[in-house]
Amino acid sequence: MEHDPAVIAGVSFAIETVIAKAIELSPGAQNRLKQLHPLTIEIHCTQPELEMFVSVEEDGGIQLASYWETKATVSIEGTWRDFSRVTTASDPAAALINGDVKISGDTAPLMQLQTIVGDLDIDWEAPIVNAIGPVFGHQLAEVIRAITRTSGTTHRRLKRQLSEFILEEGRLSPPKPELDSFFTAVDDLVLRTDRIESRLKRIKKRAASLTGAIE
């Protein structure tokens, strides 16, 4: 099933915004990032199907996109489960390299980027949950947190600054309650169809094995 590009754009925007703010607060990070340009990482989740591209810009900024035409420097591929497994590992960086997640291309800049972003110590949860709701938002934040090795401690001050930043600098007006709930309803609908789809698949499988048993 195709994901709603607007939802993905919302997540990308949220993540970019937190990273941008964190970079601003961490002198040095920007210069280290600049040296990684041009770097594009393709993250391909095969189940559920989702593709994201992370690129380091000339000015050291980090950009996310769900559509990209030029070849990525390095590609990471795996199922959601494979990525989640990385999050529970004691050494996520090692798990990323040694686990079921497939990596192709030049891994050196990938590791460098991971260290730099890891050092920024960002709270991913709030902005991502804001963008896509608590269920997937929490899981996605967990994955990013683990991949970048951020400690779980929340930084209230940073968190508050970030929400303010998203509102003011991002100049996103406070969403209208009607639209908010309506958007949630769309999300719900998508989730529910997903669930029905997988239930259908299970039933079909069972039916197939039953007919197999009878024959």
Next chain:
Amino acid sequence: MSSQDNLTDDTTDFGYERVKMAEKAGRVREVFDSVAAQYDLMNDLMSGGLHRLWKRFTIELSAVRSGQTVLDIAGGTGDLAAKFSKLVGADGKVILADINAAMLSVGRDRLIDKGALSNIDVVQADAQFLPFDDNSIDCITIAFGLRNVTDKAKAVRSMHRVLKPGGRVLVLEFSKPTSPLLSKVYDAYSFSALPAMGKLITDDADSYRYLAESIRKHPDQESLLEMVEDAGFVDCRYHNMTGGIVAVHRGIKG
């Protein structure tokens, strides 16, 4: 309704009204004259900020690179132009074009504030008669503009003409929600809440009623896809966003 119908009976849609073809441009101009100053604020309020995400994905699909020439037609207050200005860099060029001088002048001020004007040309132009050389542009975007154009097919053909071979057009526009339930909620929202909000902020409910009506009159996903193909584009496809409330269509000039 197809542009063919337009041509035979000499009238066209203006929201839910029928007006003389020659009148439509003028009526559309009045609408945007009256909303220009508050346009960006209303955009945010109306869509809960979603229009930024819809535009963001459109920019991703453009795959615009440094050094290219990009035309944003019906560009209004220039938010796409500002993004493209950064992407094409000093060696590239962005043309912000709109039929409406009031929208363009708000746009020009915005771009000056953002310090983004050095590689942007601001041109008053009608999408149906683009005043640019054949095969001269790498990418054309039209965001929430096509539904206001009198003869939409003619505009799409005009875009095909000025694009370079291999160049692409992206049409971001309101479309048809894919679920009937969503469609109902959305109708209720846009026909009642929207004009009320418009009245509150710009003291102009009529213009926003026109916007709501013109959204319904706009061709749905498949009809617009056909229109883009008929203009000669290849590799045409569309992506629904937010349940089909908007869709972005893409075509490549072969």
